[in-house]
Amino acid sequence: MTQSEIEAIIERYGRKESSILSILQDIQTREKYLPREALEYVGEKLQIPLNKIYRIATFYRALSLMPRGRHEVCVCMGTACHVRGAQRVLDQLKLELGIAPGETTKDLNFTLETVNCLGVCAAGPVVAIDGQYFGKMNPTKVEGTLKQFRSDKKKEAADGKA
Amino acid sequence: MGRLSSPQELEKYREGIRRRRDPHQAFITVCGGTGCHASGCHAVVDAFKKVIQEKAKGNGVGLRVTGCHGFCERGPLVVLHPQKVLYQRVKPEDAPKIFEETVLNGKIVESLLYEHPTTGEKIVSEEEVPFYKKQMRIIFGNNGSIDPAQIEDYLAVGGYQALCKALFSMKPEEVIREVKKANLRGRGGGGFPAGLKWEQCRNAPGEIKYVICNADEGDPGAYMDRSLLEGNPHSVLEGMIIGAYAIGAHEGYVFVRHEYPLAVVNIGIAIQQARELGLLGKEILGSGFSFDVQISRGGGAFVAGESTALMATIEGNVGEPRAKHIHTVISGLWDRPTNLNNVETWANVPLIIDRGADWYTQIGTEGSKGTKIFSLVGKVNNTGLVEVPMGITLREIVYDIGGGIPGGKKLKAVQTGGPSGGCIPESLIDLPVDFDRLTEVGSMMGSGGMIVMDESTCMVDVAKYFMNFLKDESCGKCTSCREGTRRMHEILMEITEGRGTLDHLDLLEELGWVTAEASLCALGGTAPNPVLSTLRYFRDEYKEHILNKRCPAKVCRALLKYRILSDVCTMCGRCAKACPVEAISGKVKTKKEKGIPFKIDEQKCIKCGMCFESCKFEAIEVQ
Ligand SMILES: Cc1cc2nc3c(=O)[nH]c(=O)nc-3n(C[C@H](O)[C@H](O)[C@H](O)COP(=O)(O)O)c2cc1C
Numbered sequence: 001m002t003q004s005e006i007e008a009i010i011e012r013y014g015r016k017e018s019s020i021l022s023i024l025q026d027i028q029t030r031e032k033y034l035p036r037e038a039l040e041y042v043g044e045k046l047q048i049p050l051n052k053i054y055r056i057a058t059f060y061r062a063l064s065l066m067p068r069g070r071h072e073v074c075v076c077m078g079t080a081c082h083v084r085g086a087q088r089v090l091d092q093l094k095l096e097l098g099i100a101p102g103e104t105t106k107d108l109n110f111t112l113e114t115v116n117c118l119g120v121c122a123a124g125p126v127v128a129i130d131g132q133y134f135g136k137m138n139p140t141k142v143e144g145t146l147k148q149f150r151s152d153k154k155k156e157a158a159d160g161k162a
Numbered sequence: 163m164g165r166l167s168s169p170q171e172l173e174k175y176r177e178g179i180r181r182r183r184d185p186h187q188a189f190i191t192v193c194g195g196t197g198c199h200a201s202g203c204h205a206v207v208d209a210f211k212k213v214i215q216e217k218a219k220g221n222g223v224g225l226r227v228t229g230c231h232g233f234c235e236r237g238p239l240v241v242l243h244p245q246k247v248l249y250q251r252v253k254p255e256d257a258p259k260i261f262e263e264t265v266l267n268g269k270i271v272e273s274l275l276y277e278h279p280t281t282g283e284k285i286v287s288e289e290e291v292p293f294y295k296k297q298m299r300i301i302f303g304n305n306g307s308i309d310p311a312q313i314e315d316y317l318a319v320g321g322y323q324a325l326c327k328a329l330f331s332m333k334p335e336e337v338i339r340e341v342k343k344a345n346l347r348g349r350g351g352g353g354f355p356a357g358l359k360w361e362q363c364r365n366a367p368g369e370i371k372y373v374i375c376n377a378d379e380g381d382p383g384a385y386m387d388r389s390l391l392e393g394n395p396h397s398v399l400e401g402m403i404i405g406a407y408a409i410g411a412h413e414g415y416v417f418v419r420h421e422y423p424l425a426v427v428n429i430g431i432a433i434q435q436a437r438e439l440g441l442l443g444k445e446i447l448g449s450g451f452s453f454d455v456q457i458s459r460g461g462g463a464f465v466a467g468e469s470t471a472l473m474a475t476i477e478g479n480v481g482e483p484r485a486k487h488i489h490t491v492i493s494g495l496w497d498r499p500t501n502l503n504n505v506e507t508w509a510n511v512p513l514i515i516d517r518g519a520d521w522y523t524q525i526g527t528e529g530s531k532g533t534k535i536f537s538l539v540g541k542v543n544n545t546g547l548v549e550v551p552m553g554i555t556l557r558e559i560v561y562d563i564g565g566g567i568p569g570g571k572k573l574k575a576v577q578t579g580g581p582s583g584g585c586i587p588e589s590l591i592d593l594p595v596d597f598d599r600l601t602e603v604g605s606m607m608g609s610g611g612m613i614v615m616d617e618s619t620c621m622v623d624v625a626k627y628f629m630n631f632l633k634d635e636s637c638g639k640c641t642s643c644r645e646g647t648r649r650m651h652e653i654l655m656e657i658t659e660g661r662g663t664l665d666h667l668d669l670l671e672e673l674g675w676v677t678a679e680a681s682l683c684a685l686g687g688t689a690p691n692p693v694l695s696t697l698r699y700f701r702d703e704y705k706e707h708i709l710n711k712r713c714p715a716k717v718c719r720a721l722l723k724y725r726i727l728s729d730v731c732t733m734c735g736r737c738a739k740a741c742p743v744e745a746i747s748g749k750v751k752t753k754k755e756k757g758i759p760f761k762i763d764e765q766k767c768i769k770c771g772m773c774f775e776s777c778k779f780e781a782i783e784v785q
């Protein structure tokens with residue numbers, strides 16, 4: 001992200017200190033995380049101390065300081081999904097991807113996240129991959145669902161196995 | 163259309179819209195709510211577009227993508243107007259048939275109708291479906307017929323009529339009096355009387371005041387605020403404008419959770435359209451009253467839905483609550499008098515002003531007037547959003563509207579109030595649902611999550627689930643909340659993993675009491691509720707975990723044992739393939755070979771349950 005792009009975002013919110021969360025969210029959407037340089041730049045331009053920006057960046061779930069994978073796998077751990085077995089879906093995803101929630105695979109292909117209700121409880125348990133909802137999940141559906149998002153090498157391996 | 167500068171102009175504009183709309187004209191509505199999205203309504207919309215383009219040829223068949231109809235279980239939903247024929251679980255391939263048969267020839271496509279679960283009778287009309295029949299959809303009903311991105315649709319059903327009435331025939335004090343008389347109580351959690359709050363805010367000293375709509379909807383398992391904002395954003399906006407007029411505020415915020423991108427888009431469109439028509443902005447409808455609204459997105463923190471934390475977030479600070487020695491109606495956003503209400507609370511306002519408090523108070527119970535939208539989810543047949551009059555019994559909601567429990571299982575409990583609420587046992591199923599009754603039994607109304615649990619739900623696990631949620635979401639400002647939730651979660655872990663003792667139960671109660679008493683905001687103040695209510699009604703289940711190291715609902719993994727019944731095993735080998743840790747051995751039976759029944763190595767087994775899921779012959783037993 002170039003400085004002029006960040007500048008455009010800051011401008012869009014009228015250069016107000018109070019818009020800091022919206023500005024960070026927009027950078028997050030673009031970059032999928034908050035690069036340090038971007039935070040420093042925003043801090044300088046809005047005269048916000050870097051420690052305050054970090055405090056906000058680490059408080060909200062929607063913001064991340066670590067680079068994210070190409071695909072975000074988001075498991076709903078809301079109550080409705082929980083009583084229908086979301087934990088077991090998450091466990092299976094952890095096994096398949098070899099990472100814990102909040103982590104990214106080594107090849108930067110997947111980031112695993114949990115969320116507390118996606119608002120599609122009727123379809124629970126729900127997993128959202130890059131914003132696309134997969135409803136009525138269960139552990140046995142995990143592998144097949146991930147397949148279409150695998151990077152090529154992994155995909156072949158998975159195809160071969162199936 | 164430019165800005166409308168008087169109520170007469172609005173009425174003329176509305177008349178024009180209505181005149182252009184023939185009430186007998188055929189139009190197709192497809193539910194575009196998030197639930198139907200997840201089940202593929204987009205492809206259905208595209209299919210209809212194609213058919214209409216090809217076949218309707220100027221016939222004037224309308225297509226409308228609406229907000230959530232509530233019956234998410236059966237999505238994608240399609241309703242044909244004016245007859246109101248409901249088709250459920252519609253696939254894109256069905257579109258041409260629906261168009262040919264129903265739209266053009268008035269015939270019904272039987273296979274797409276909803277079938278009564280007990281009588282097997284096919285039901286044609288939306289209103290006759292049991293799911294809708296017992297509901298009273300005064301707030302939510304319009305969702306099914308209006309396109310949220312078209313202000314004309316809202317105007318056609320009488321939108322902004324209440325605003326006209328308030329601005330031109332009522333003084334601000336009269337508006338407040340009406341809302342007080344209606345006894346409208348906040349739908350976001352606490353149930354605080356909205357009229358009283360408005361009055362305090364109006365009377366607070368200060369020139370600049372704010373109104374805020376709380377659409378943070380943090381309760382995991384609830385989505386009615388989302389559906390209202392997505393499906394009928396103007397009703398919320400109209401409520402806010404009326405409230406602002408009554409309070410004397412000229413600026414407002416809608417605070418939306420970032421997980422709800424469509425809600426952000428739709429309320430944004432609504433604000434834009436209202437501004438263009440002069441229903442928002444300077445001198446609304448030429449009245450001399452000015453008010454405008456901005457959107458603020460949340461960052462995904464449950465505690466940021468609390469009033470003071472929410473205001474801190476809008477100010478650009480970290481969303482932590484503060485002590486409320488001085489209420490936010492006196493000193494809130496930027497230290498100015500601020501009135502915060504929930505999405506659904508705001509949506510009630512136009513109705514109260516339009517039809518009057520006398521009409522409104524006929525609905526509901528002594529202390530709770532009007533309706534409430536619940537998100538009926540979990541182990542229930544008809545999951546979805548239901549709007550019911552206050553005072554309806556849990557039984558009616560779960561059985562008549564919800565269609566009972568799937569798979570012939572037994573109802574065990576109903577959880578209401580989100581993480582601050584409690585579990586109501588099956589024995590209290592005839593409880594009338596209103597603010598006060600729910601509090602009496604140790605739960606609360608909350609924002610309207612209603613999670614149905616059956617015998618395969620473990621109540622200790624549910625308590626652990628909520629405590630895990632709360633310990634993660636506690637902002638950490640108060641030691642009692644930060645540490646209390648953590649310790650309670652640890653104890654519940656011990657119990658569910660077979661290391662519990664009876665002393666733990668007393669300790670839980672004590673910790674719960676301290677956490678509630680010593681914490682600043684309602685997060686800590688209500689945090690023990692899930693534990694205390696399950697201890698109150700399901701103590702035996704806790705004891706079973708502790709004394710016999712058994713989880714009767716077969717949920718707590720550490721206490722389970724998986725075993726393959728060798729006499730039932732067909733030696734298909736599916737379980738061994740599914741096992742992620744190669745803990746299952748045996749030999750597949752083929753035409754040539756006899757095979758060896760499969761067996762689980764307990765040492766290796768991680769109890770993931772994959773074998774159980776994969777077995778088609780019920781050969782795997784869980785103990
Ligand atoms: C931890 C916590 C989270 C809350 N989350 C929400 C929420 O997501 N939505 C909401 O409307 N109210 C929420 N509330 C309640 C608000 O503080 C506030 O009471 C409410 O928005 C007022 O509106 P009402 O009077 O119309 O209900 C929460 C309260 C607490 C303590």
Ligand code: FES
Pocket residue numbers: 076077078079080081082116117118119120121122124125126382383384
């Ligand atoms: S609980 Fe999972 S979508 Fe609501």
